[in-house]
Amino acid sequence: MPKKIVFEGKTEYLQVLDENGAVDKTLEPKLDENLLRKIYENMVRARVFDRKAISLQRQGRCYTYVPTEGQEGAQVGSALALQKADFGVPSFRENAVYLARGVSMEQLFLYWMGNEEGSRMPADQNNLPVAIPVGSQVPHAVGIAWAMKLKKEKAAAITYFGDGATSEGEVHEGMNFAGVFQVPCIFFCQNNQYAISTPITKQTHAQTIAQKALAYGFEGLQVDGNDVLAVYAATKAALEKAYSGKGPTLIEAITYRMQAHTTSDDPKKYRSDEEVEYWKKKDPLTRFQVYLKGKRLWDEEYEKKVQEAATREVEDAVRKAEAYKPNPEDMFTYLNAELTQDLKEQMQEMKKSMEG
């Protein structure tokens, strides 16, 4: 009996806007002016927020922070493709996702300044709080999508994770469930090249992360993650597929973490300045600026306005977040639906020890 091929797969790469801002007309999504501006303004907001948070951390006004710079295209492009009913299930670097989905800067600062209250997502928004154990949130998105399917809702879940997370068992298990149960879930992997110091080449021997989807029986594609139009288009297509019952999609967004892993990390230990410079040229904001300019949607005056608005917003948010005083009793309040007798006593004990 001759051997025969039982499986063949291919993985596509999508880029709409190249690093110089030149657009592929055949692939260009037709977005209205308001949305194009909204995309740009959200990328600027995210960057202004990010730089402020790093500077506050340096001044001791904010604790360990996880920077987003360089990944605004991937995060804003995907987040703005979502509808309100769609559920966001981020990891810990998704500041730009939260901001684009309507979580306030004040809320994010509360979190990074070490307050549990920062994880209280607004009641009218469908986002889970930050999940820190790498990849552990991925099955939650699958469960949420599964519930959407059971409830016959026209909505999808999107979960964010990095290249490092694809080594975790829970990510594999989540994707496998999604394939088996054909749930409306998007797996949005931001391949930013590093898991702290570990480069993608030491994370997987596979050529792409996107191709892993094929093994779970659904589609995977690569996009230029610094091309916000490609990210938007790919996410929209995956959402349409999800809404119409055609199952999950894995999107691998190729991007780069311009800053340290966290403010506790020193990237000079594991990557060269040349490499960082190389990626700087691929910046998602710069090329989108060029694109907008070509459409006469961007000029210096507009830029100034956008920057000023973001700066005002960030300053206002810092002031509010720094004025917030957490209540120590809250460490007990939310643990269970009702405070147990033990916890009531421990809360009293804590209050007594506060009095000294």
Place this chain on the structure above:
Amino acid sequence: MELNLVQAINQALMQEMERDASIIVMGEDVGRDGGVFRVTQGLLEKFGEQRVVDTPLAEAGIIGTAVGLAIKGMKPVAEIQFDGFTYLAFNQFISHAARMRNRSRGRFTVPLVLRAPWGGGVRALEHHSESMEAIYAHVPGLNVVIPSGPKEAKGLLISSIRMPDPVIFFEPKRLYRAFKEEVPEEPYAIPLGQARVAKEGSDVTIVTWGSLVRTSLEVADSLKEASVEVVDIRSLSPFDEKTVLESVKKTGRAVIVHEAPRTGAFGAEIAARISEKALLNLEAPVRRVTGYDVPIPLAKLEDYYLPDTSRIKKAVQEVAAF
């Protein structure tokens, strides 16, 4: 030479790796980066990529493969980056590392060491400040060690590496660079299962481990009205009951101090041993000064949770005056 905790552990790893070619250090960012706390700094340069391995980001994978490496004669010293990420590997510990010797009737053994930064006090993000040592000490077949300073750490890590069975070695991260002390240059082993009387006293015994040994010593040194003995138990498993009981029989009073949540923690085990074997020597009820039964809060409220000198002092005074 005077070393801090990071340097002392690093020295122990260096010396043991020189002694035993079967040792491999593995984990996330332990090689090129030298570990996120720099504990494994310089090992890659000295011992190469075969023995100092940056693994994929997968805790169950790290411990699962370490089990296999150990079975096949290697000595893995695996690092999990933070205490709160060891849970991902918990199944490998409870189901395999701890039981393989027993399951195979001694044919296969798992002499691996897990090193992980442990405990609170550094204003970290969620899952970076955990002290869940009791759940590991509860697993039959696992050894659990928590040093209280650089000198202790070096000797205890060397013993852990030389153990023929799995050891969980938790490193109090808030002590990493908190202080330096004289650490002998030559390798030395502090046997596991031997508690240490860190300070002698006659009125009240404080039983504790990890970073709170230092905090308890501060209380003992500053307290005028009672003479306090501090017992650093060093290894929760094997547990040195004898030293604890001898001290409590002498003082008649015990305060158990740990930063883990109270219920079901290792302090409860110590209290049970005291009540089983030294009840008639007690002059006062055994007291516990611990974290509360909640997840350790984020930075802003962390200090309300962690036992500090004032809480320990108050408990010691009350027990002494009982």
